[in-house]
Amino acid sequence: MAITSKTDEISKLLTVNGCDLSKIQIEELICGLAAAPKPFKQQELLPLFFKNTSKIPNVLDGILESYLSELNYIETVELNTAEKKNRLNKLSLYLTHQGLSGFIIPRGDEHLNEYIPAHAERLKWLTGFTGSAGIAIVLEKSAALFVDGRYTIQAENEVPNSLYQKIDTSSQSHFSWLENNLCHGNVIGIDPKLHSIREFKKLTNICIRKGAELKTLNINPIDHLWHNQPPPPISAVVVHETQYAGETANKKLLQIGNSIKNIGAHASILTAPDSIAWLLNIRGNDVPNCPLTLCFAIIDEDGKIKLFIDSRKLSTDCIEYLNNISQLHEPEFLESSLCGYGKDGKIILVDEAITPQWFETVLKNAGGKIIYGDDPCLLPKSIKNSVELHGSRAAHLRDGAAVTRFLSWINVANKKNMIDELKAAEKLSQYRSKNDLYKGPSFDIISSTGSNAAIVHYRANKISNRLLQDGNLYLVDSGGQYLDGTTDVTRTIAIGKPTEEMRDRFTRVLKGHIALAKVRFPYGTSGYQLDVLARQNLWEIGLDYNHGTGHGVGSYLNVHEGPQRIGKFSANCVLEPGMIISNEPGYYKEGSFGIRIENLVAVIRCPKSISDGKDILTFETLTLVPIDKTLINKQVLTNIEIGWINAYHARVRDELGRILEDDKNTLRWLQNATEPL
Incomplete structure (x- = not known):
C-alpha cells in the first residue's frame, strides 16, 4: 500500500489541529493502523496521535476512521496457479543463490501464535493455502505442504498438485518427510524466530542423522521476495477492566512471580500475546478476531515485568496504566535485555513448545542458563x-x-x-x-x-x-x-x-x-x-x-x-x-x-x-x-x-x-x- 495524496492530506489536517507527531511518524502510524484488522474505533485511534486527548478537535470526528476503513493491504496479483508457480520458482532461485538446498515455511509469526497478522501470512503468500495451521518444505527438486485433518480438503482445493505434494500429518509428519528426502550435504534454511525450540531440536537431529546442515537465517527469504508485504500491525492497546477480568494485574504478577520462584528460576520469557494480555489486563486488535496486542515480556520472580511493545500502540492513559505495573521498552531492546540476563547468570524459565529458537540462541550466547517448563500463565489463565x-x-x-x-x-x-x-x-x-x-x-x-x-x-x-x-x-x-x-x-x-x-x-x-x-x-x-x-x-x-x-x-x-x-x-x-x-x-x-x-x-x-x-x-x-x-x-x-x-x-x-x-x-x-x- 503506497502513501497516497489522501494520506498526505490527512497528515496535514492532523498537524494543523495539534498532532504531536512528525509527518513521517504520522504516515508510518497510518500504515501500521491500516495493516491491523478492521473495523477501527475513533475513540481508540485519535489518542495515538494526540498526547492530550482533551484537545482533540471536533473537526476530526470520523475523518481518520473513515479514511483507514478505505485502506487495505490486498493482493494486487491474482493468486492463480501460474502466480503460485512463479513465486515458488523465485523462492527456489533465491535459495540457490544463497547456497541453500531448501527452506521451511511454517504458518505462524514471531509469537508462534495460531492467530497472525497479515504481515506474517508467508505460507499463504507462497502457496495460496489459507488455513490456520500448516507448514511447507521447499527442496531443490520437490516441495510439500503438510496440514492436519481439518484442512485436507481445503488444501486440495487451494494448492496445485503440480507444485506441492499435500500430506495429512496424521499419515506422515513434516519431520518424517524431511528425513526421507534429505541428502548428505544439504543445507536447510529456517527463520529461527518462526520455529519453537522443541521443533528446532527435532530438525537439528534429523539433519545430523542425514549428514545435512540446519542453517538459521537472519533474513526470511519470503520477506525478501514479498515486495508489497504489509508492515507489522499497530492497534490501540486498551485496559481490560477488573469488572470483567476479576483480578488486578498486580495480583496476577505476584502469583506468576511466585510460581517462577518455586520452579527455581529467576525470570520467565513470555512470548504468547494472550498470556501477556491476561497477565496485564490489556487487550488490542493486532490480529483478526482475537483481542491481542503483539508484544513480548520478561517477568521476574518478584513479579516485576518488562514489557517490550511498540509505543505507538499506547495512548497517554494506557502508558500511565502500564507504567504503574511494568517497565516499558521498545521491541528493539529485547535482545540486549535478554543478553543482560544471560551475562548476570540468571536462570530463565522457557516454554520450549511455544518459544522461538531465537530466544534460546540469544540467551545461551550471552551465558544464560535455561530451564524448560510451561508458560507460567498458561494454566492460571485457563x-x-x-x-x-x-x-x-x-x-x-x-x-x-x-x-x-x-x-x-x-x-x-x-x-x-x-x-x-x-x-x-x-x-x-x-x-x-x-x-x-x-x-x-x-x-x-x-x-x-x-x-x-x-x-x-x-x-x-x-x-x-x-x-x-x-x-x-x-x-x-x-x-x-x-x-x-x-x-x-x-x-x-x-x-x-x-x-x-x-x-x-x-x-x-x-x-x-x-x-x-x-x-x-x-x-x-x-x-x-x-x-x-x-x-x-x-x-x-x-x-x-x-x-x-x-x-x-x-x-x-x-x-x-x-x-x-x-x-x-x-x-x-x-x-x-x-x-x-x-x-x-x-x-x-x-x-x-x-x-x-x-x-x-x-x-x-x-x-x-x-x-x-x-x-x-x-x-x-x-x-x-x-x-x-x-x-x-x-x-x-x-x-x-x-x-x-x-x-x-x-x-x-x-x-x-x-x-x-x-x-x-x-x-x-x-x-x-x-x-x-
Missing part, C-alpha cells in the same frame, strides 16, 4: 475466576439469543431456497453485533451447506458460495468476542427434508455430545480419557471425525486456548474446575454433507451429596441454542438421552425467552423448536 465465569454465562445468554434469532430468520427467509452461505453469514453477524458488550467475531464464520459443510474449516467466498437448498444440511459454526466472555457455537440444521442417512449420522453425533455433556469424572482426569464418549457411537459403524472433540476457550481472549483439550491424543493437562472447553463431535461425508454440534461447557464440581464427599467433576453447559429436532431419530435414543435433550431445551426456552419477549416471531419459533421430544 482456570476462570468467578467473575469470568459469571461473565461467560451472561455472554452466552446474549449470544444464544442472537443465534436463535438467526435460526428463526433462516426458517422463514429461506422458504424459496434463495439464501446463500454468504448472505446467511452476514445476517448472523448483524444479529450478533446488536448485542451489548460485543467487540467482534471470535473467528471467521463457517457458513456451509452441502458438500462445503464436509470441509471442517470451510470459508465461503464468491466462487464457492452455495444456496441453502432443500435436501441439504446447513452447518454454521460461529462465535463472538464480548468484554465479558468469548463464545463458540455450532449448529447443523436440515434444509427441507433430510435423508435417513443424515438423521442417523446426526443422532450418533448427538449421542456422543450428550454422553460428554453429562459425564461425571474424578479430579485428575484429562480430556484424552473422555474423548471416546463422543466418538463411540460413530465407531460402532466404522466412522469417525478427523479433529479434536474439545478445545479450551479464553475469557475475551483466544477462542482456541490451552492447555486443556479433549481429543484422541494424550495430554498432560487434567481438567480443572473453572476451565471452559468445547464439546463438538462431528461427522463429515466428503462431497455430500457435514455435521457438527458444539456447545461450550465449564468444568465444575459436583455437589458433595452426589459425589459421596469425593472430588468429582462434571460439565456445566454454557451455550444456549436449540438443537434441530428434525434431524433426531428418537427411536435410537435412550430415555436418559431424551431426558437430557428435553431438559436442555426447557432451559434454552426459559432463559432465552426472557430476553426475546419483544421478538414475537423468534419467540414463537423458539417455543416450537424446544418442544419436548
Whole structure:
C-alpha cells in the first residue's frame, strides 16, 4: 500500500489541529493502523496521535476512521496457479543463490501464535493455502505442504498438485518427510524466530542423522521476495477492566512471580500475546478476531515485568496504566535485555513448545542458563475466576439469543431456497453485533451447506458460495468476542427434508455430545480419557471425525486456548474446575454433507451429596441454542438421552425467552423448536 495524496492530506489536517507527531511518524502510524484488522474505533485511534486527548478537535470526528476503513493491504496479483508457480520458482532461485538446498515455511509469526497478522501470512503468500495451521518444505527438486485433518480438503482445493505434494500429518509428519528426502550435504534454511525450540531440536537431529546442515537465517527469504508485504500491525492497546477480568494485574504478577520462584528460576520469557494480555489486563486488535496486542515480556520472580511493545500502540492513559505495573521498552531492546540476563547468570524459565529458537540462541550466547517448563500463565489463565465465569454465562445468554434469532430468520427467509452461505453469514453477524458488550467475531464464520459443510474449516467466498437448498444440511459454526466472555457455537440444521442417512449420522453425533455433556469424572482426569464418549457411537459403524472433540476457550481472549483439550491424543493437562472447553463431535461425508454440534461447557464440581464427599467433576453447559429436532431419530435414543435433550431445551426456552419477549416471531419459533421430544 503506497502513501497516497489522501494520506498526505490527512497528515496535514492532523498537524494543523495539534498532532504531536512528525509527518513521517504520522504516515508510518497510518500504515501500521491500516495493516491491523478492521473495523477501527475513533475513540481508540485519535489518542495515538494526540498526547492530550482533551484537545482533540471536533473537526476530526470520523475523518481518520473513515479514511483507514478505505485502506487495505490486498493482493494486487491474482493468486492463480501460474502466480503460485512463479513465486515458488523465485523462492527456489533465491535459495540457490544463497547456497541453500531448501527452506521451511511454517504458518505462524514471531509469537508462534495460531492467530497472525497479515504481515506474517508467508505460507499463504507462497502457496495460496489459507488455513490456520500448516507448514511447507521447499527442496531443490520437490516441495510439500503438510496440514492436519481439518484442512485436507481445503488444501486440495487451494494448492496445485503440480507444485506441492499435500500430506495429512496424521499419515506422515513434516519431520518424517524431511528425513526421507534429505541428502548428505544439504543445507536447510529456517527463520529461527518462526520455529519453537522443541521443533528446532527435532530438525537439528534429523539433519545430523542425514549428514545435512540446519542453517538459521537472519533474513526470511519470503520477506525478501514479498515486495508489497504489509508492515507489522499497530492497534490501540486498551485496559481490560477488573469488572470483567476479576483480578488486578498486580495480583496476577505476584502469583506468576511466585510460581517462577518455586520452579527455581529467576525470570520467565513470555512470548504468547494472550498470556501477556491476561497477565496485564490489556487487550488490542493486532490480529483478526482475537483481542491481542503483539508484544513480548520478561517477568521476574518478584513479579516485576518488562514489557517490550511498540509505543505507538499506547495512548497517554494506557502508558500511565502500564507504567504503574511494568517497565516499558521498545521491541528493539529485547535482545540486549535478554543478553543482560544471560551475562548476570540468571536462570530463565522457557516454554520450549511455544518459544522461538531465537530466544534460546540469544540467551545461551550471552551465558544464560535455561530451564524448560510451561508458560507460567498458561494454566492460571485457563482456570476462570468467578467473575469470568459469571461473565461467560451472561455472554452466552446474549449470544444464544442472537443465534436463535438467526435460526428463526433462516426458517422463514429461506422458504424459496434463495439464501446463500454468504448472505446467511452476514445476517448472523448483524444479529450478533446488536448485542451489548460485543467487540467482534471470535473467528471467521463457517457458513456451509452441502458438500462445503464436509470441509471442517470451510470459508465461503464468491466462487464457492452455495444456496441453502432443500435436501441439504446447513452447518454454521460461529462465535463472538464480548468484554465479558468469548463464545463458540455450532449448529447443523436440515434444509427441507433430510435423508435417513443424515438423521442417523446426526443422532450418533448427538449421542456422543450428550454422553460428554453429562459425564461425571474424578479430579485428575484429562480430556484424552473422555474423548471416546463422543466418538463411540460413530465407531460402532466404522466412522469417525478427523479433529479434536474439545478445545479450551479464553475469557475475551483466544477462542482456541490451552492447555486443556479433549481429543484422541494424550495430554498432560487434567481438567480443572473453572476451565471452559468445547464439546463438538462431528461427522463429515466428503462431497455430500457435514455435521457438527458444539456447545461450550465449564468444568465444575459436583455437589458433595452426589459425589459421596469425593472430588468429582462434571460439565456445566454454557451455550444456549436449540438443537434441530428434525434431524433426531428418537427411536435410537435412550430415555436418559431424551431426558437430557428435553431438559436442555426447557432451559434454552426459559432463559432465552426472557430476553426475546419483544421478538414475537423468534419467540414463537423458539417455543416450537424446544418442544419436548
